[in-house]
Amino acid sequence: xxxxxxxxxxxxxxxxxxxxxxxxxxxxxxxxxxxxxxxxxxxxxxxxxxxxxxxxxxxxxxxxxxxxxxxxxxxxxxxxxxxxxxxxxxxxxxxxxxxxxxxxxxxxxxxxxxxxxxxxxxxxxxxxxxxxxxxxxxxxxxxxxxxxxxxxxxxxxxxxxxxxxxxxxxxxxxxxxxxxxxxxxxxxxxxxxxxxxxxxxxxxxxxxxxxxxxxxxxxxxxxxxxxxxxxxxxxxxxxxxxxxxxxxxxxxxxxxxxxxxxxxxxxxxxxxxxxxxxxxxxxxxxxxxxxxxxxxxxxxxxxxxxxxxxxxxxxxxxxxxxxxxxxxxxxxxxxxxxxxxxxxxxxxxxxxxxxxxxxxxxxxxxxxxxxxxxxxxxxxxxxxxxxxxxxxxxxxxxxxxxxxxxxxxxxxxxxxxxxxxxxxxxxxxxxxxxxxxxxxxxxxxxxxxxxxxxxxxxxxxxxxxxxxxxxxxxxxxxxxxxxxxxxxxxxxxxxxxxxxxxxxxxxxxxxxxxxxxxxxxxxxxxx
Numbered sequence: 001x002x003x004x005x006x007x008x009x010x011x012x013x014x015x016x017x018x019x020x021x022x023x024x025x026x027x028x029x030x031x032x033x034x035x036x037x038x039x040x041x042x043x044x045x046x047x048x049x050x051x052x053x054x055x056x057x058x059x060x061x062x063x064x065x066x067x068x069x070x071x072x073x074x075x076x077x078x079x080x081x082x083x084x085x086x087x088x089x090x091x092x093x094x095x096x097x098x099x100x101x102x103x104x105x106x107x108x109x110x111x112x113x114x115x116x117x118x119x120x121x122x123x124x125x126x127x128x129x130x131x132x133x134x135x136x137x138x139x140x141x142x143x144x145x146x147x148x149x150x151x152x153x154x155x156x157x158x159x160x161x162x163x164x165x166x167x168x169x170x171x172x173x174x175x176x177x178x179x180x181x182x183x184x185x186x187x188x189x190x191x192x193x194x195x196x197x198x199x200x201x202x203x204x205x206x207x208x209x210x211x212x213x214x215x216x217x218x219x220x221x222x223x224x225x226x227x228x229x230x231x232x233x234x235x236x237x238x239x240x241x242x243x244x245x246x247x248x249x250x251x252x253x254x255x256x257x258x259x260x261x262x263x264x265x266x267x268x269x270x271x272x273x274x275x276x277x278x279x280x281x282x283x284x285x286x287x288x289x290x291x292x293x294x295x296x297x298x299x300x301x302x303x304x305x306x307x308x309x310x311x312x313x314x315x316x317x318x319x320x321x322x323x324x325x326x327x328x329x330x331x332x333x334x335x336x337x338x339x340x341x342x343x344x345x346x347x348x349x350x351x352x353x354x355x356x357x358x359x360x361x362x363x364x365x366x367x368x369x370x371x372x373x374x375x376x377x378x379x380x381x382x383x384x385x386x387x388x389x390x391x392x393x394x395x396x397x398x399x400x401x402x403x404x405x406x407x408x409x410x411x412x413x414x415x416x417x418x419x420x421x422x423x424x425x426x427x428x429x430x431x432x433x434x435x436x437x438x439x440x441x442x443x444x445x446x447x448x449x450x451x452x453x454x455x456x457x458x459x460x461x462x463x464x465x466x467x468x469x470x471x472x473x474x475x476x477x478x479x480x481x482x483x484x485x486x487x488x489x490x491x492x493x494x495x496x497x498x499x500x501x502x503x504x505x506x507x508x509x510x511x512x513x514x515x516x517x518x519x520x521x522x523x524x525x526x527x
Contacts, residue, residue: 001297001367001374004385006061011362013380013393016063018317019358021324023059025351026052026067033072037080037087039348040103042159045088047103048348049073050184053110055355057117062359074114074123085129096141097170098178099162102228104130105184112187124195131188131203135181139206141168142213145178152222158272158279158328159348160225175273176224179214182207182235190238207239215251219258223273226263229255230287237294249298256291260307264288266333266465266472267479267503268307269315277331279342282319282350286357289316293364296376296420300369305376305420308364309477312377313397316357317504325351327507333465339503365392372416377477378402387411388441396421397476397502400454406447415441421454421477478502 011019029035031052039048053074056067084090087107088100108130115123146152146166153163156173163173185207192200214232217224233252240248263271269280270288289311296304318339319326325345332339345351365379373385378394387410393403418438439450456476473480480502 001300001369003297003363004366004368004383006359006363008384009062009362009366009381010064011062011379011381012391014395015358015361015379015381018320018324019059019063019362021322022055022320022326022351022354022358023063023065023067023324025324026055026059026355027069030347031056031352032069033076036073037076042099043097043162044099044103044160046086046100046105046107048352049077049087050103050106050108050110051349051352051355054106054113055352057110057113058355058359061117062362070114074120077126078122081126081129084133085126086134091170093137094141095168095170096138096178097162098145099160099170099172099174101135101138102172102174102177102180104134105181105231108181108184108188112184112191115191124191127188127191128196128199131185131199135185136202136206139209142178142210144168145213146171147213147217147222149218149222154223154276156273158281158343158346174225174228175222176217176219176228176232178228179210179217179232179235180228182210182214182232183238184235185210186235186238190242193242204239207235211236211239211248219255220262220274223275225273225284226259226270227272227281227284227287229259229263229274230284230291234287234291234294237291237298240298252291253295253299256288256295259288264465265331266470267314267318267339268310269319269329269331271331277334279328280315280319280331281328282316282326282346282357283353285311285315285319286353286360289357290360290364293360293376297364297367302420306477309377309421312361313478314503316361318507319350320354321345321507326354337470339506341507369418371413372418375417375419375421377421378419386415388415396454397456397478400456400476402452402454404450406441406445406450409441409443409446411441411443414443417441475502478504 030039036049036052053070056070060067060070080087082088082090086104091097108127111123111127114120115127144167146169151166152171152175153173160172160174160177163171185203189200189203189207192203219229233255236248236252263274265271265280270284271277272279272281289308292304292308292311296308319329321327321344323345325347327341327345327350328343329339330336330342362379362381365375365377366383366385367374367376368385378392378396380393382389382391388406389408391405391407394401396402416438459474461472461474
């Protein structure tokens with residue numbers, strides 16, 4: 001299956017509202033050219049800058065609106081590079097700082113996307129300088145990366161910090177962040193395949209070295225940061241796309257399962273570290289969503305589409321705040337039976353990470369599969385796919401109403417659209433030729449409307465991450481929140497639905513219910 005190019009979709013409806021709110025937030029002072037290069041105070045050179053660039057490019061592509069200050073950030077970057085062509089200190093030969101490498105991974109991601117977007121040759125040279133002068137000389141350092149329990153620290157705050165030196169590494173409280181560059185370097189590798197094959201060959205060799213080490217990490221034993229883990233896995237998926245090494249795919253699947261079982265909260269968010277459910281991190285929630293979509297794209301296994309739905313509506317949407325940014329919550333499940341913010345906004349990382357995350361929500365909604373189209377979840381927007389221009393309108397999962405207007409049909413064949421989110425439902429009612437979760441868009445018809453309605457049922461779910469004897473009350477893919485703990489009656493029909501709020505409505509939007517309450521309860525006593 002293939003994702004759509006950004007030129008073939010534009011957002012609408014709720015997702016556009018969320019993207020626009022974040023776009024506006026990223027135009028505040030702390031993301032302007034005069035601030036981003038001096039903002040970091042915790043030893044993450046390249047991180048604030050790279051995440052901001054990546055977010056602005058991502059939102060510009062989906063909203064079709066140019067950011068005011070993006071080009072200014074790029075223009076100012078060269079004035080802040082050191083004599084080696086990257087940010088931060090030049091360390092003694094053979095010494096690595098995992099926070100510096102992690103930050104520059106996000107800088108690589110941002111610059112690679114900016115280059116694809118603007119074709120600025122000076123940016124291409126900056127990318128080459130970073131990989132040649134910072135990353136490639138440290139290839140052998142990954143042999144000695146500290147992965148023993150006695151070599152790591154088990155403390156830290158929401159913004160990680162340097163925790164000392166082990167072997168030839170400055171290590172971070174964000175354990176494992178040295179492998180976030182599997183994402184940035186693999187993106188640079190993908191770019192260099194078209195512009196510098198010799199450099200691409202060197203990067204591929206280094207990536208193989210890094211992946212070999214990554215696959216030996218005891219993630220739970222040393223409490224690796226889940227954001228670092230999932231970002232590294234996404235980098236492995238990018239390399240699997242090019243190399244088709246199924247050892248990589250198997251490892252990604254196994255480690256994603258480990259994350260689901262050992263690093264995921266009751267509302268499909270994350271523990272910041274394996275084995276340490278102290279707070280959630282939207283950066284990792286977004287990584288888990290993107291990885292679920294990528295795994296579905298490669299394997300067509302339904303469970304990954306299901307997790308994409310659950311993570312989107314209960315994790316990502318819950319984490320977006322009213323100002324457009326993203327913030328952290330407590331880890332519901334192990335101890336708490338409610339969700340409550342621990343930090344209203346993680347403006348230094350998660351807010352920027354939301355840019356690519358909300359872009360991905362629009363991008364992964366529709367996939368191309370041969371001559372057909374697959375919908376993982378419905379998102380409002382205008383899409384051009386298989387020669388067909390369509391406008392999808394929906395407020396799912398608030399209701400099951402989905403409307404598809406075909407504006408233009410230049411396809412020379414009938415096209416089937418399959419709806420993956422219907423697989424867990426029965427008795428689907430439809431107003432069109434909807435059969436077996438599919439519709440047929442006929443090649444000889446233009447400008448017509450497809451309407452259908454999905455009944456969204458209430459259910460009790462056991463869940464892997466609930467406290468003992470607790471259950472999730474769900475409406476479709478969405479967990480319902482309550483203003484007070486409620487015992488579930490024997491018959492779900494006896495529940496007063498007005499007492500419950502979906503998690504996606506308790507942070508970004510203001511529902512009619514009293515959201516000023518501090519705690520949104522999501523787990524209930526089973527009977």
